[in-house]
Amino acid sequence: MTNKLNLNNLTKSEEDYLKALFQLLVEDNATKVGNNQLAEYLKVSPASTNNMIKKLKAKEYVISEKYGKLDLTEEGRSIAVRLIRKHRLWETFLCKYLNFTWDEVHDVAEQLEHIKSRKLIDELDRFMDYPKNDPHGELIPNANGEYSVLPKITLSSLLDGDVCELVAVNDGSVSFLKYVSEIGLALSSEIRVLEVREFDKSIRIQFNDVIETVTRKFADNVFVKKVV
Amino acid sequence: MTNKLNLNNLTKSEEDYLKALFQLLVEDNATKVGNNQLAEYLKVSPASTNNMIKKLKAKEYVISEKYGKLDLTEEGRSIAVRLIRKHRLWETFLCKYLNFTWDEVHDVAEQLEHIKSRKLIDELDRFMDYPKNDPHGELIPNANGEYSVLPKITLSSLLDGDVCELVAVNDGSVSFLKYVSEIGLALSSEIRVLEVREFDKSIRIQFNDVIETVTRKFADNVFVKKVV
């Protein structure tokens, strides 16, 4: 048990890098994550990530060999999970109690996730009666740091005739989330794939007696579980 | 009307300096505030404050002549008031909804006050139904930036026989606040000054049939309004 309790001396940047690396490693289930990939994800230069990775290696949150791929230590993963817990709890709070819509919460949660107070986040969790999912459908890690990834596939991976339930959406883009709501989709919507068009991979879908055509790019950001 | 809307490009440090200067100027009603005084208040070196004051003068939040005293512009005051509003609303939220005690809230609020989202703070205000006072008794500025200082004097300024009501406490020191609660004092307590001792300015006070002797230092941090 590597319980060093060195959780509160991380800078906002260090936290952001650890969370980003975790999301690439675990959530996007990439087999290997490289320096340039991390740089692109964080929208900084490869030189910046290279520099930060050095520091995080010295602090034993990250493992990698020179010119090799990146990985997180147990301690590094644990910090990342705590950040994701905070992020998702705050998003939930903003939607459920402060009248935020699901496209408004991410940017504010990016700030709030860096507030350092164990009591704050655990009490917020209790106050909301331990929610399981955030406003975008993603699972919220619990106070013990137990983390699991929602079983999901992208809408774009389905074939003609498949029926699925919308279980989560990518929360990164405001315009995407607004678009999803506008056409009438929401978490739990049942979606039937009418046709995947060969030419441009656009997809005709049906839900609530509505028929829409969505692009491949759109469908890549919609996460579903198959029903039929 | 100097409404430049340049409110969201300030660093945490810049915000902290403006708030500190405001608190020295307005809340502690100091006639003049100097560079070293600000440095001591913020627990940084005079060189650091001198440097930051230069930057804040360039941005037109602060006014001062070389070797002269410091003052805030309207814009500078406005930023400071918004920070104080955020600080006090968060303190109130933590106490009322998240089971924090009044000695636990200040440090977390120091972090939360720097979160940038107009909607967040105005919705938090609405959620709590527009509270007037924070957990330490201080007035919460409203959404229009209207700010007023609670009419108050220190307990240490009273004389033998005076009777007063506890209206606020200095929220800076955890050990002080714990001490206040422990002896049974709270906001609205009625306190009678039995005797101010010449020798060390210690004060015998009575409240709720309790008689206690408190030091001058203690009484400096207790804010009251006179009843008799």
Added chain:
DNA sequence: TTAATTTGTTAGTCATAGCTAACTTTTTTA
């Protein structure tokens, strides 16, 4: 009114965290 003390300023240093440009190593492709 001079001398001592306090207050304020400047110069130079450090750490953090970005950047570009140049370079090296690894991987891919022809």
Added chain:
DNA sequence: TAAAAAAGTTAGCTATGACTAACAAATTAA
């Protein structure tokens, strides 16, 4: 398998915001 491309690294620069040490101005005391 050699050349090209991609990926990763390094050096050197910038800005922010701390610091100390040295100095100048203003205030206070003698």
